Amino acid sequence: MYNKNWKDISYLKAGNDKQRKSYEILTHIKIFNILSEYNPILVGTIPLGIDIENSDLDIICKVNHFEKFKNILIDNFAIYKDFKITYKEEFVTICNFIVEGIEIEIYGSTYDTEKSNGYRHMIVEDRLLNLYGDNFRKDIIDLKINGLKTEPAFAKVLKLEDNPYKQLLLLETYSDEELYKKY
Known part of the structure; x- marks a missing residue:
């Protein structure tokens, strides 16, 4: 079992060049301190070390008061290049901006961050990367690099049928031994 503490981004300091640069950026702009009340977690390809040139830093947050969240985003990050806030649904706020050439995307929703699909996908993908x-x-x-998104890429290599996002979540219940035997 792999028990990395994904809430403490200090693991990035020992990673590849992009992970180390990401750590420096995130700590310099104090993003996790600023968003601390929203239980922020960095998810996606950069934490896993499977990023490509245009990969961004994805931070998920649990939000109850969206107006306050929006104001915190504006007050702290509007100074950065290409800052924008969009609304995917009534209870989803997405904020994007660029710092030192790396895009940061903050995704705020009412879901607990550790129960979100983005976090759950990352945990499964980390297990698979460590196993294989x-x-x-x-x-x-x-x-x-050839254009597939992360979950479809995992599904293709694992020969998973149907919706890759759902299929990866089904693998959460498998033990490492079962995963290793199955694929």
Whole structure:
């Protein structure tokens, strides 16, 4: 079992160049301090080390008061390049901006961050990457470079049928031994 503390981004300091740069950016702009009441978690490809050139930093947040959240985003991040706030649904706020050439996307919703699909996908993907090793990681990155999104890339390598986002979540219940035998 792999028990990385995903809430503490200090793991990025020991990572690849982009992870180290991401750590420096995130700590410099104090984003996790600013968003602390929203239980922020960095998710996606950069934490997993399967990012490609245009990968962004995705931060998920649990939000109860969206107007207050929007004001915090504006007050703290509107100074950055290409700052924008969009609304996907009534209870989803997305904020994007660029710092030192890396896009940051903050996704605020009413879901607990540790129960969100983005976090759950990352946990499953981390387990798979640790189980299957460097060739598996390379296959995922190659598919991403060729235009596939992360979850479809995992699904293709694992030969999962149907909706890749749902299929990956089904793998949460498998033990590492079951995953290793199955794929």
